[in-house]
Amino acid sequence: MNRFWSILFFLVPILGVGVCFLSAFDIAPFQNTWLPADISESGKDIDQAFVVVMWIVGIVFLGTGLILGFSLWAHSFSIDRKAEYSHGNTKLEIAWSIIPGIILIAIFVYQSFYWEKQKIYNPLELQSDGDVTQVQPLVRVVARKFGWSFRYAGVDATLDTADDFILENELYLPVDRSIVLELESEDVLHSFYLRNLRVKQDIIPGKRQLVWFSIISSKVEQGKIYDILCAELCGWGHSRMNGRLYPLAKEKYQVFLAEQNALQNQVTMGGGNTP
Numbered sequence: 079m080n081r082f083w084s085i086l087f088f089l090v091p092i093l094g095v096g097v098c099f100l101s102a103f104d105i106a107p108f109q110n111t112w113l114p115a116d117i118s119e120s121g122k123d124i125d126q127a128f129v130v131v132m133w134i135v136g137i138v139f140l141g142t143g144l145i146l147g148f149s150l151w152a153h154s155f156s157i158d159r160k161a162e163y164s165h166g167n168t169k170l171e172i173a174w175s176i177i178p179g180i181i182l183i184a185i186f187v188y189q190s191f192y193w194e195k196q197k198i199y200n201p202l203e204l205q206s207d208g209d210v211t212q213v214q215p216l217v218r219v220v221a222r223k224f225g226w227s228f229r230y231a232g233v234d235a236t237l238d239t240a241d242d243f244i245l246e247n248e249l250y251l252p253v254d255r256s257i258v259l260e261l262e263s264e265d266v267l268h269s270f271y272l273r274n275l276r277v278k279q280d281i282i283p284g285k286r287q288l289v290w291f292s293i294i295s296s297k298v299e300q301g302k303i304y305d306i307l308c309a310e311l312c313g314w315g316h317s318r319m320n321g322r323l324y325p326l327a328k329e330k331y332q333v334f335l336a337e338q339n340a341l342q343n344q345v346t347m348g349g350g351n352t353p
């Protein structure tokens with residue numbers, strides 16, 4: 079009967095790794111449960127880093143699970159055996175502290191190249207006069223309980239000018255160019271999550287943050303609308319905090335801006351308020 083528990087312990091790593099394996103290789107009944115479709119330029123690198131970490135963690139998890147299960151099996155209770163007191167093994171303890179330390183440092187070094195590109199060096203663009211400048215934010219994302227407000231820089235590509243316009247929960251972005259978004263929160267902590275672009279950034283109230291990425295047109299499914307989610311539990315309506323991302327070809331994006339501009343002018347002439 080005591081060995082029953084060791085079998086249960088064996089099952090945990092085996093089922094855990096098994097489910098992961100079936101999901102990663104798209105095998106029934108776990109098809110389409112692995113990573114969501116990637117439409118970004120740097121998604122490949124991020125996914126690769128994710129898979130490397132998964133392998134390391136998976137092997138360690140399987141190994142420790144099996145050792146634990148084996149120990150339970152081999153040393154299960156017997157009335158004839160006396161319990162032994164162990165003082166531990168210093169060499170073993172030093173080894174299992176140093177080895178994970180080395181692995182952690184290796185992961186840190188390996189992923190730091192992606193981190194730099196994703197979080198440290200803002201994308202640059204060449205100006206017509208030959209100067210190289212940072213790409214300016216195209217849209218200001220304002221998170222609030224419970225929705226997203228997108229303030230577009232408009233035709234002049236500069237935020238906080240007269241031609242800005244605001245759309246609620248609808249984010250239209252051009253493909254095949256560097257996009258910078260400015261993030262702000264009006265109330266509590268939120269997290270801007272574009273899973274198909276492998277972008278997830280906490281938005282801290284009172285702090286202006288930038289995220290950047292490129293959408294690759296060849297990876298975008300024609301006419302598909304992508305999810306914008308909040309990845310930080312922010313209150314009772316958190317699960318309703320969904321936006322929609324529409325990738326547009328560069329020319330279509332210009333048409334979209336012109337249309338919104340015309341709409342805004344109509345509203346202004348009609349005596350309404352510009353946003």
Ligand SMILES: [Cu+2]
Pocket residue numbers: 268269308309310311312313316317319
């Ligand atoms: Cu939320």
